[in-house]
Amino acid sequence: MAAPLELSCWGGGWGLPSVHSESLVVMAYAKFSGAPLKVNVIDNTWRGSRGDVPILTTEDNVVSQPAKILNFLRKQKYNADYELSAKQGADTLAYIALLEEKLLPAVLHTFWVESDNYFTVTKPWFASQIPFPLSLILPGRMSRGALNRILLTRGQPPLYHLREVEAQIYRDAKECLNLLSNRLGTSQFFFGNTPSTLDAYVFGFLAPLYKVRFPKIQLQEHLKQLSNLCRFCDDILSSYFRISLGDG
């Protein structure tokens, strides 16, 4: 009997099981691979202060970061990729790299750096999930972390100012969304008829962007025009998460 697997992650809203991309990636993968996860949503009793979420705990292990958690689950024989060919496995790694380099900066910006979005939606939501005084500290820390990541990875010569970086990262993100839409076409999932790791990652990155109601929505608008990607997210939500829409 496998040791119980517990996942600590950020909670849901706007019809999603979680509004946090990385948490969502892990939750989706667990559903696809049949891993029995006990999900512990962060709430007022949470005592962790590092914001290092999602975290998987078993009897003798604590694993953080989605890639490591997915690796761990695979080693426990919860493998959503066993039907993939070697080339498809390689493509998975490549597309995940594409998501992290081209889409993630703009998603981080939309949630954590764009002031209207951050102050009216993101910050209040995250602050409401955790106890005082962490609620005063952690959202700010996550926001600074996001800005840091964007500037350190994309703010290189000849782009020096945040404004120029902003323009570039949104251009890249829109191109990435177009590429994903082209690649998905009319298929249900990215590789055949069963969902795999790549589907978990794409879902994790896209669903919050698709569903969370923001004031500043240029990337969201672009995503909504790519109907196959929206259908992809809705299908996964209704098949694997059975959440009633109209939450939050």
Next chain:
Amino acid sequence: MSLVAEAFVSQIAGKVPFIHVGNQVVSELGPIVQFVKAKGHSLSDGLDEVQKAEMKAYMELVNNMLLTAELYLQWCDEATVGEITHARYGSPYPWPLNHILAYQKQWEIKRKMKAIGWGKKTLDQVLEDVDQCCQALSQRLGTQPYFFNKQPTELDALVFGHLYTILTTQLTNDELSEKVKNYSNLLAFCRRIEQHYFEDRGKGRLS
């Protein structure tokens, strides 16, 4: 077309010092591609939309894993930093500027590593990532001469640039180049490009 490809690939591989090749593979690739496009050629012109998406994805994989691993090895592995990188980076400058600049660069790189989640990685984990990346590249290449069959594209140039650098640069340990050497088709790929485009420049360095 082949002249363009030759100029393209040779621009990248022509720089010898490890540090600069590592940085310049990326920074020079962009302007060269723009230049080539402006002349009415693009190496990836023959690809359809899905293939172009795949090519871009694999280029990000190379940037994400190989380039970051190279930077890690140069700047976060204490042995390499102490014996090679520090001295090389600071060599154009007089004391104490050489030390100051080298430390500053190291600090910058470490910050970046931390921001993308590589801060806590050990050398073994980094080597494992490189292995995974090489495995993916090897599987994608298969038995084809280039990544998109008969014609070289930007991806081939990028992969060649990085793998060539890894294979031909002396470091304190050979583990990085050993990882690449495990994949015979990648080795053959590098040799083939070296012979095809550089044979008139004397003996190849990959033997």
